[in-house]
Structures are given as structure tokens and as C-alpha cells.
Amino acid sequence: MTASARPQTLWLGRWGFVLAATGSSVGLGNIWKFPYMTGEYGGGAFVLVYLLCIALIGVPIMMAEIAVGRRGRANPVEAVRQVARESGRSRLWSGLGWMSMICGFMILSFYVVVAGWSISYLWKSVSGGLHADSVAGMAAIFKANNANPWNLGFWSTLVTIVTMLIVGKGVQAGIERSVRWMMPGLVIMLALMIVYAIVSADFEAGFHFLFAFNLDNLTGEAVLAAMGHAFFTLSLAAGAIIAYGAYLPANQSIVRTTLTVAICDTLVALMAGLAIFPVIFANGMDPDSGPGLIFMSLPLAFQAMPFGGVMAAVFFLMLTVAALTSSISMIEATVAWLNQSHGLSRRRASWGVGIVLWLVSTLAMLSFNVGADWTLAGKHFFDWLDFLTSRLMMPLGGLGMAILTGFFLRRHIVREELAMPTWLFALWQFALRYVCPIAIVLVFLDALGWLGSGLDWRWLAGMLVVGLLVELGLRARASIRDRAPVR
Numbered sequence: 001m002t003a004s005a006r007p008q009t010l011w012l013g014r015w016g017f018v019l020a021a022t023g024s025s026v027g028l029g030n031i032w033k034f035p036y037m038t039g040e041y042g043g044g045a046f047v048l049v050y051l052l053c054i055a056l057i058g059v060p061i062m063m064a065e066i067a068v069g070r071r072g073r074a075n076p077v078e079a080v081r082q083v084a085r086e087s088g089r090s091r092l093w094s095g096l097g098w099m100s101m102i103c104g105f106m107i108l109s110f111y112v113v114v115a116g117w118s119i120s121y122l123w124k125s126v127s128g129g130l131h132a133d134s135v136a137g138m139a140a141i142f143k144a145n146n147a148n149p150w151n152l153g154f155w156s157t158l159v160t161i162v163t164m165l166i167v168g169k170g171v172q173a174g175i176e177r178s179v180r181w182m183m184p185g186l187v188i189m190l191a192l193m194i195v196y197a198i199v200s201a202d203f204e205a206g207f208h209f210l211f212a213f214n215l216d217n218l219t220g221e222a223v224l225a226a227m228g229h230a231f232f233t234l235s236l237a238a239g240a241i242i243a244y245g246a247y248l249p250a251n252q253s254i255v256r257t258t259l260t261v262a263i264c265d266t267l268v269a270l271m272a273g274l275a276i277f278p279v280i281f282a283n284g285m286d287p288d289s290g291p292g293l294i295f296m297s298l299p300l301a302f303q304a305m306p307f308g309g310v311m312a313a314v315f316f317l318m319l320t321v322a323a324l325t326s327s328i329s330m331i332e333a334t335v336a337w338l339n340q341s342h343g344l345s346r347r348r349a350s351w352g353v354g355i356v357l358w359l360v361s362t363l364a365m366l367s368f369n370v371g372a373d374w375t376l377a378g379k380h381f382f383d384w385l386d387f388l389t390s391r392l393m394m395p396l397g398g399l400g401m402a403i404l405t406g407f408f409l410r411r412h413i414v415r416e417e418l419a420m421p422t423w424l425f426a427l428w429q430f431a432l433r434y435v436c437p438i439a440i441v442l443v444f445l446d447a448l449g450w451l452g453s454g455l456d457w458r459w460l461a462g463m464l465v466v467g468l469l470v471e472l473g474l475r476a477r478a479s480i481r482d483r484a485p486v487r
């Protein structure tokens with residue numbers, strides 16, 4: 001069925017897209033990954049680069065993805081093909097849609113394992129299994145939780161089933177309805193935790209750690225990680241935003257919705273940092289304890305609070321819910337593709353995808369127990385999924401999207417979708433044409449060790465100047481062409 005022949009599903013409510021896309025972007029990445037990455041990469045300098053990546057790369061690419069989704073009115077594979085065709089470009093561009101859809105699936109394969117940790121901690125806090133006297137005690141609980149594949153597999157399977165149930169119900173009755181109440185609850189919980197951090201923990205130390213922008217700490221590795229995470233946290237290049245954009249009503253502003261989503265996402269990440277680091281420092285823990293950070297420090301903090309047990313339960317419930325609102329978005333692209341391009345009902349598509357997802361995620365889950373020795377180049381399957389998606393596929397997908405929308409789509413199509421003032425459009429186009437590709441390529445070169453002594457900022461400035469000259473050249477050529485007498 002062609003995109004135009006298909007009855008179009010749209011978000012029901014005015015806030016449908018914003019809530020769903022914020023639900024997608026606010027997730028484990030904000031509350032679990034961002035704090036531990038900041039801890040590992042040394043704090044404020046990493047945060048600064050991350051914020052720059054969000055503003056200069058994430059926001060322009062998110063606008064492009066929503067525009068492509070809405071214009072194509074279909075799943076990422078179809079939508080990209082459709083907009084490329086409308087601009088007279090090759091069908092091969094749909095490869096970009098393919099890559100993003102596969103990327104979303106791969107992320108979900110390890111994401112459900114972490115979401116499984118959250119839900120198992122919810123259970124532990126309700127059933128009284130989350131008590132320890134020290135960080136070491138909490139670490140032992142975390143280890144024991146991972147060591148049993150049946151236990152871990154149970155929780156990640158549960159997450160998989162709930163995700164597929166919601167997606168199977170459809171865009172409005174499943175996704176939109178479920179995101180409406182979940183995100184505000186999470187924000188309230190985080191706010192409560194910050195109040196706790198101010199009152200009872202070492203807020204000053206935590207704040208300082210997050211916002212002391214010491215650029216000496218910055219390594220090329222940290223820059224690559226910050227950029228990968230900017231894509232991850234905004235759910236870019238993983239099919240989710242294109243898929244959700246396909247349901248965005250024509251009268252809603254892409255610029256405004258993108259800014260709302262990006263700001264909410266960033267605020268939640270910073271709030272999570274402000275809630276967690278003060279507690280870590282107050283308890284004498286190291287901020288660089290890696291992926292287990294939130295599962296050791298937070299329970300310990302709650303333990304010290306009045307009604308801490310209830311608070312812990314509510315927090316882990318909210319964390320689980322935040323993970324779910326992201327999970328559903330990661331798989332929506334694949335389900336929509338099976339539904340729209342292969343005629344499967346949404347329910348069938350969901351179950352089919354769910355089974356494959358379960359198999360792959362089980363392999364990822366085994367990295368923590370029976371498969372602890374199964375490594376390739378020092379990485380487990382779980383780590384490979386994370387590495388390949390965050391470090392490779394997402395930046396590459398972002399690069400492709402920037403080039404497609406910046407150079408190859410017809411200008412009037414993009415302008416119609418984005419509906420922004422000329423100066424803002426010029427800025428957006430400049431970011432997509434030059435800032436995004438240059439930043440992504442430089443960071444890659446650096447990761448490969450081709451820039452010699454690390455990422456040198458003069459490189460970036462130099463390439464931006466070159467970009468500016470190319471842009472001026474393109475403009476001059478266009479205006480000469482416009483002024484040429486018509487023969």
C-alpha cells in the first residue's frame with residue numbers, strides 16, 4: 001500500500017507527540033547512563049561537551065528526522081524512500097531508514113536487560129530484599145541479581161512482554177495512552193530526590209562535580225562518548241523519532257516540539273545527576289563505579305530516608321516506566337514497518353518482533369552470568385550492542401540524515417515541513433550541512449587515532465571556516481544563476 005493510500009494514524013491529543021517523544025528520549029539514558037558516564041569521564045567537561053552536542057547536533061537532526069517522518073507519513077524505511085523519491089533522489093536512501101530501524105532493535109536488545117534491573121529492584125524494594133549496610137553490601141546484591149540467568153531472564157522477559165503488549169495495542173490506545181501519566185510521575189520523583197540531596201547529602205560536591213567545566217579532563221574518547229550519548233538520549237538515528245514523526249499532525253510546529261523535547265530531556269538528565277552525585281559523595285563512594293552506579297547508590301540513599309522503602313519502590317517503578325516509554329518507541333519502527341509494508345496486523349507484528357527480540361536480548365543478558373567468558377576483542381555481547389549502536393550506527397545514521405536533509409532534499413519540501421523564519425532556516429541548514437557532518441567525521445577520525453595528539457580544537461575551527469566558505473560559494477553560485485537572463 002502506498003503512503004497516500006493508507007488511512008493515516010495521528011496522535012490524538014495536542015500533546016500526544018511531545019509526550020511520546022519525550023517519553024522516548026527520557027529513559028535509562030538520562031537516569032542510568034548519563035550519570036555513570038559523567039562519573040567515568042570526569043564530570044563537568046563531559047557535561048559541557050554533551051550539552052553542546054545536544055544543541056548543535058542533536059536538535060537540528062531531530063528536526064530533520066521529524067520532518068522526514070511527517071513528510072513520508074510511514075515507518076522509517078518507507079518514509080526515507082518516500083521523501084528521497086519526492087526530491088528525485090535514489091531509492092537507495094532508504095538504506096538510512098533500514099539502518100535506523102535495525103539500530104533501534106539492537107538498542108532494545110540490551111535496553112530490556114537494564115530495564116529488567118529496574119523492575120527487579122522495584123520488586124526487591126517492595127519485598128524487602130534491598131537492605132545493606134554499605135556500598136559493598138549493595139554491590140553484592142547487584143552482583144547476585146545478575147549472577148542468576150533465570151532471575152535476570154525473568155525480568156527482561158517481563159519488560160519485553162509489556163513493551164510488545166503496549167505497541168501491539170496501537171499508537172493511540174497503546175503508546176499515547178500509556179505515556180500520558182508516566183512522565184510527570186518520573187519528574188516528580190526526581191524533584192523529590194533533589195530535595196533530599198539538598199537536605200541530607202553533599203549537594204555542593206555533587207553540583208561542583210557536574211558543573212565544574214575543567215577542559216583539561218577532556219579526552220577524545222570522552223568527546224566521542226558525549227556525542228554518541230547525545231544521539232542516544234534524544235533517541236536519534238534509531239527509527240523512533242521518524243516513526244513518531246509520521247503521526248505528527250500537519251499543524252504542529254516541528255521547531256517548537258523539538259525544542260520542548262530536547263529541553264525536557266536535558267533537564268531530566270541534569271536533575272538525575274543532581275540527585276545522584278550528592279548522595280554518592282555523601283556516602284564516600286566513587287563517582288566512576290560504572291553501570292552499577294544507580295543500583296548501588298540510590299538504594300542506599302533511600303534506606304536513610306524516612307519512608308525510604310516506599311520511596312525506593314516508587315522510584316524504581318518510575319524508572320521502569322521511563323524505560324518502558326523508551327522501549328516502546330524503539331520497536332515502533334519495526335512494528336509499523338511489518339504492519340505497513342508487509343500487511344501484518346499490529347498485534348501479530350508485535351509478537352513476531354517480540355520473539356526475535358527475546359532471543360537476542362537473552363544472549364545479551366547472558367553476558368552477566370553464564371556467558372561472562374564469551375568475549376570478542378574484550379567485549380561481551382551486551383557491550384558490543386551498546387558500542388556498535390552508540391558509537392557507530394547512531395553517529396553514522398545522524399551523518400546520513402544530515403547529508404540527506406541538508407543537501408539532497410528539495411529545499412521547498414524541507415521548508416514546508418519546518419515552517420521557520422528564513423534566518424532560522426539558514427542556521428538550521430548550516431548546522432546540518434557543516435556543523436553536524438564535520439563534528440561527526442572529526443570525532444570518528446579522532447577515535448581512530450588519525451588526528452595525532454587527540455582532538456585539536458583548531459581542526460574544528462578550521463573545518464568550520466572551510467564549511468562557511470563552501471556555503472558562501474554555493475550561495476554565490478545560486479544567486480548568479482538566478483540573475484542570469486532567461487534564454
Ligand code: PFF
Pocket residue numbers: 024025026027028029030104107232233234235236238239240241326327329330
Ligand atoms: N532515549 C532513550 C534513553 O535515553 O534512555 C534511549 C533510546 C530510546 C534510544 C529510543 C533510541 C531510541 F530509538
